[in-house]
Amino acid sequence: MKPVLNIFGIEIVSYSLFMFLALIVVFIGSYFFLTRNGQRKSDVLLMLIVMSVFAFIGARAFNFFVNYSFYKSDLAKLFEFSSHGFSLYGGVLGAVFSGFLIAKLRKIELFRFADLITPFVGIGIILMRIGCFLNGCCFGKQTDFIFGVKFPEFSQPHLKQISGSLFSGGLVKTVHPTQIYEVIFVFLCVLLAFYLIFKKKKLASGSVFLISGALFSAFRWVNMYFRDLNYSDFVIDVVYPIIYLGIISLCFGLLLRKNK
Secondary structure (H helix, E strand, C coil): CCCEEEECCEEEEHHHHHHHHHHHHHHHHHHHHHHHCCCCHHHHHHHHHHHHHHHHHHHHHHHHHHCHHHHCCCHHHHHCCCCCCCCHHHHHHHHHHHHHHHHHHHCCCHHHHHHHHHHHHHHHHHHHHHHHHHHCCCCECECCCCCCECCCCCCHHHHHHHHHCCCCCCCCCCECCHHHHHHHHHHHHHHHHHHHHHCCCCCCCCHHHHHHHHHHHHHHHHHHCCECCCCCHHHHHHHHHHHHHHHHHHHHHHHHHHCC
16 A cells, blocks of 8 residues: 655656546546547547536535435535545446547547447546546455455554444554456456457457456455445445446346347
8 A cells, every 4th residue: 555656756646646647547448449440530539529518427426325424514525536436336427427428429430439448437437446446445344264464553454443343452453455456357367358359250240349248247346345335334335236236237138239
């Protein structure tokens, strides 16, 4: 964990740095990859700008929905930019929804666009999760698992452990590195996405996006139970499973339909 990085004598918040790097990689990488694969520059630029804005809005709105207790005492938190208050899935859904609308208005082949942008979104997620790990947020539950990690004293995981047990003695306990689990899984998904894009025998348009969406949702569903979340039991046991199951079913349904 290293919430503040010293780069050439300049102190930079690691979470903010990796969020910025994720945005740059997704934006610039997607732009050049999409335009080199037949997409119009003006359409790509418009889609990326709108999707970036709605990803931010969606991430905050979704977090407000599933974690209302965090905001109810101070609604001004809705407009803060910090390491708290963003839900990755809300950002993805916001980007997908806005991209669908723009594609309809501009008559863009949405599924082809989605296929080409998928690996770069994956790289963006990897960078964001590295930022989370360095910042100490989005951490996992306590564990004796061999891959468990200990964050420093008075880090977010340690403070949560102290507040949750009067008998901890202030000791730092090992937790699941759920951020790293996600980094590894998404890296494999990125490799798969590039392989499917460049393989000689092409799948139907949209297959790369749909396969990646289903796999990522399944992973997030499992990984959720290793995370130390502040959400209510209803959100964890009902809301999220419904969302994940719905997305997985929709992805596989469309995938089978498009590849008949």
